[in-house]
Amino acid sequence: MAEQLRLGVNIDHVATVRNARGGALPDPVRAAKLAEAAGADGITAHLREDRRHISDADIEALMETLTLPLNFEMAATDEMQAIALRHKPHAVCIVPERREERTTEGGLEVAREENRLAHFIAPLREAGCRVSIFIAADRAQVEAAHRIGAQVIELHTGAYCEAYADGDDAAQAAELSRLTDMAALAHSLGLEVHAGHGLTYGDVGPIAAIPEIRELNIGHFLIGEAIFVGLEVAIAEMRRIMREARG
Ligand code: PXP
Numbered sequence: 001m002a003e004q005l006r007l008g009v010n011i012d013h014v015a016t017v018r019n020a021r022g023g024a025l026p027d028p029v030r031a032a033k034l035a036e037a038a039g040a041d042g043i044t045a046h047l048r049e050d051r052r053h054i055s056d057a058d059i060e061a062l063m064e065t066l067t068l069p070l071n072f073e074m075a076a077t078d079e080m081q082a083i084a085l086r087h088k089p090h091a092v093c094i095v096p097e098r099r100e101e102r103t104t105e106g107g108l109e110v111a112r113e114e115n116r117l118a119h120f121i122a123p124l125r126e127a128g129c130r131v132s133i134f135i136a137a138d139r140a141q142v143e144a145a146h147r148i149g150a151q152v153i154e155l156h157t158g159a160y161c162e163a164y165a166d167g168d169d170a171a172q173a174a175e176l177s178r179l180t181d182m183a184a185l186a187h188s189l190g191l192e193v194h195a196g197h198g199l200t201y202g203d204v205g206p207i208a209a210i211p212e213i214r215e216l217n218i219g220h221f222l223i224g225e226a227i228f229v230g231l232e233v234a235i236a237e238m239r240r241i242m243r244e245a246r247g
Helices: 014-020 028-037 056-065 078-087 111-126 139-146 159-165 169-188 204-208 219-230 230-246
Strands: 006-010 042-046 070-074 091-094 130-135 152-156 192-196 213-218
Touching: 006 028, 006 192, 006 219, 006 230, 014 028, 014 204, 028 042, 042 056, 042 152, 042 204, 056 070, 070 130, 070 192, 078 111, 091 111, 091 152, 091 213, 111 139, 111 219, 130 159, 130 230, 139 169, 139 230, 152 169, 152 213, 159 169, 169 192, 204 213, 204 230, 213 219, 219 230
Parallel strands: 006 042, 006 213, 042 070, 070 091, 091 130, 130 152, 152 192, 192 213
Antiparallel strands: none
């Protein structure tokens, strides 16, 4: 039987709305607490280089007030490494970052940067953070993530979700098959497997059913849905679909 599937709620876009107006509202920390009350297993926040949503003060406040584990998403830069080492969150997820992108568009190119990334994550591991690497469902990337000493990989589900949104059944099936195979490969190498990006009520089921996946990180859809039904209801519904898919 598949192990339990955790839900990490990404609160970045609460900060996006706050920053659209400036000031303090809506407060991402309040969203994190509500997510916790609604049954989230963790909170994810991405401190981008340009601070377009989550701020340094948000990370500080989350570290001070959260009882749930924080998954701190960051680019592989010296600045972010220093921030992570100061706060020592439960997990750090290393993501690629380009200033001009709207969101994290692809996975990290681990295979080509193995040496640098191995040195980059070593102090984070030594500080006690679980190191996760956000990658495409690609054999070379999974194997490289394993070789550099990451404990976790997060598989990028963006292409799968886009195929679902486009109604392209063949592309969706091909992406699902790639994700399924790479989750199995990563698991066989001893990596913990997470997945996320772009997931919605409509497409989360087949991903939740992949037995090796232990955690899904979901943000944009849940925060958007919360506008209509509230965050607690949105999270509860996502959990229900995940549970049913898991069987
Ligand atoms: N996982 C990672 C590593 C991400 O970068 C993101 C987006 O910031 C997500 C999950 C969540 O994606 P979404 O907001 O589309 O649900």
